[in-house]
Amino acid sequence: MDDIGEEKKLQGLLNGIFKRDYQGQEEYNDDFLYEQLYQNLDRKEFDDFIRKLRGIVNSMANTNMDQDQAETFLKAQAKKRGGVITSDRVEVVLKFWRNHKEKIHSQIISRTNWNGLTKWKLDINSYSSTKIINQPVAVLQFDTKSDNNQKETLRVEIDGKAMHNVLEQLDNIEDQLQKLGN
Amino acid sequence: MSDNIITGKLINMGWTLGMTTSSNHCRSVNKPFVILTLTIDQDDYPIRKTVELELEQFLQLSKQLKNAHNSEFLYDKIKIFPLLANK
Structure with missing residues (x-):
């Protein structure tokens, strides 16, 4: 019974980390996760635990590990003493990774845009009651x-x-793209 | 809602085509991008803004702008763009 509890708690924690770090859901902050899942631990212990767990997820995300790489990585981590990954946690983290890897990767990729276009629209202003328009004007909104x-x-x-x-x-851009074989 | 709204006439558009190979968030990105550099005339002085687009976004935008240009209701092609009239 206790083991199942631990597994579910870890799943919950990983989900919380995913929601906060990669989906921007601020409500899943450390206080919330501690209160909800790990009150059995000392707060300091929990902080240390979640920090290390985040480190693990970040490492996997940063190098965009596939399932095999993730498994190798986690098993190696499990061999370390004092690490956050124990052998019974490997499966839980692997399952989490399998389910969330794609979304995490998309999020990370979108962060490489420094001033990324989110949406745009094109209006054609032909007539106006307030001013005389000599020729139609396209208004592009980014x-x-x-x-x-x-x-x-x-x-x-x-x-x-x-x-x-x-x-x-x-046209110039499209020519260039053609040349690059895109 | 946007933090900031900038309006003005487009004076010039430049561009950069490239590929993001990696970033501090992810070692292997390998994603193409198009950056548009827009020089916008504002009341006091012109400003330059850049917008980064993914490839798909760029292709859609390009298609729409061309459609708008080719629209019968829009520009009198013969008067304004004699060279493009036959495109």
Whole structure:
């Protein structure tokens, strides 16, 4: 009974780490996880435990381990004395990794964007009641998000001349992509 | 909601095409990217902003902009872009 309890607690903890670190769900902070799962431990013990566990998950994520690599890694960790991974924990972590690896990897990859485009739209302004428009203007709106979560909206008005430049550049980019075989 | 909204006329667009090989978050990324550098005319002075796009995003954007340009309702191609009129 006790073993099952421990396994579930570890699963819960790993899930909490996933939700907080990789899904940005702030409510799964250390206080919450401690209260919910590990009150049987000294708080300091818990802090040490979760820190080491995070380290393990980070190592696996940073090198994007596949299941085999993860298994080798975890088994090696289990041999270390005083490590957070014991032999009965290997399976639990491996299962967690199998289920969450892809999502974690996507998250990490998206963090390599420093000012990444999140969404965009294109409007064509042809008529206006308040001002005279000589020619239609395309308005391109970009929403971006930086890796420290700062959001910005750019609304660029593209008139005929600018559109010409834009289209030319787009062709140049596509030519280059073709050359790279993409 | 965005922290910051910037509006203005597009003066120039530059670009960079590259590949992210790795980062501190992940040793092996290998993902292509397109960076657009937009020079935007604001009231006081022009500013330059960069936007990073994934390949898929770039291709979609490119397609949409071309569609908009080719739209019958939009630009009088013959007057403004005589060279492109036959594209």
